[in-house]
Amino acid sequence: MIRTLRYTFSMLLCLLTTVGVQAQINKSQYKPPVSLDSSKRKQQLLTHDSLPVTDTAIRKLPADTAPRTAIRDTTHHGAAARDTVHNKKPVLTAADSMVMVPAGLRIGLDISRFVVKFFQPYRTDINIAADIRWKPDLYLAMEAGFNNTSHSDSNYTYKGRGEFISIGVDKNFLKRNNPLEKHMFYGGARYGFAHMSYEIPTYTIYSNYWSANGDNIKGSYPRTSANVHWIELLLGFKAEILQNFFMGWSIHERIMINDVAGSAFPPLVIPGYGTGNKKSQFDMQYTISYVIPLYKIAVPKFPKKKADKKKQIPRR
Known part of the structure; x- marks a missing residue:
């Protein structure tokens, strides 16, 4: 009995001695965890982030810093992606700045001819x-018409008639604040052509100088055809007073190209031009017109703004 107790006590003593030695060995090999100092922690994180991503580097990282670094990077990239989506500006195309408005053929009558x-x-x-x-x-513009002249007095009798046409372009200088506005302040140029015929059935010259017997000289001028060409410059205004209904005025300066005014018997009136004995003619017209909508045209939504000119600094 006593021998058994001795043997049991010896075994317990050996076991306690072995546990104590192993504890001393583990204590000498123990390394403290990463310091809680923020400056040292940042330095350690920067050192680990600069290392290449290998299995050895991952194993050397502290257990608590690896998941925190992954979470930080994921959050950073996610925020950048969200910022890119929210801050992205829409790209405007040419079609977004245009609007379709009705357009068509405008036909008018010059009522100033009734005043003439x-x-x-x-x-x-x-x-x-x-x-x-x-x-x-x-705008592509055109004018056409005819003239009939019949004049008779004690000096001569005149008869003439003819037709004319002028073709050109008008440019609108008025800046629209609304793309649906149709008012116009415009300038234009035309080429005009008239074909006419005229005659002087009788004329009388009252002069004693040209007659030997002191009688008046009488005569006639045969029927003559003439073609007249001119260039025309104009400036005018048109206002829409009712829907598609316009009223406007314009001033015209016409310059004759061929020399009809210098002939022996120039025409009294040239259709579409004016007085036949002048190489240039000033005229004013007053027109009422109506637009027949036929199609649509794309116009800018807003008036064009002049680009700001940057001051250039001279080089020294």
């Missing part, structure tokens, strides 16, 4: 004006 008829009863003129919108500020 009041002051010059011997002539009858009919002028029809038309234009069609080609581009937002450009």
Whole structure:
């Protein structure tokens, strides 16, 4: 019995001695965890981030810093992606700055010719004006008409008639604040052509110088055909007073190309031009017109703004 107790006590003593030795060995090999000092922690993180990503580097990282680094990087990239989505500006195309508006053929009548008829009863003129919108500020324009002149007095008798046409382009200078506005302040140029015929059935020259017997000289000028060409510059304004209904005025300066005014017997009136004995003619017209909508055209939504000119600094 005593021998058994001795043997048991010896075994317990050996076991305790072995445990104590192993504890001393582990204590000598123990390394403390990463310091809680923020500056040292940042330095350690920067050192580990700069290392290449290998299995050895991952194993050497502290257990608590690896997941925190992964979470930090994921959050950073996610925020950058969200910022890119929210801060991205929409790209405007040319179609977004344009709007389709009705356009068509505008036909008008020059009512100022009736005023001319009041002051010059011997002539009858009919002028029809038309234009069609080609581009937002450009119009293809045309005028056409005819003239009939019949004059008689104690000096001569005159008869003439003819037709004319003028073709050109009008440019609108008015800046629209609304793309649906149709008012116009415009300038234009035309080429005009008239074909006419005229004659002087009788004329009388009252002069004793040209007659040996002191009698008056009488004669006639045969029927003559003439073609007249001219260039025309104009400036005018058109306002829409009702839907598609316009009223406007324009001033015209016409310059004759061929020399009809210098002939022996120039025509009294040239259709579409004016007085036949002048190489240049000033005229004013007053027109009422109506637009027939036929199609649509793309115009800018907003008026064009002049680009700010940057001051250039001279080089020294």
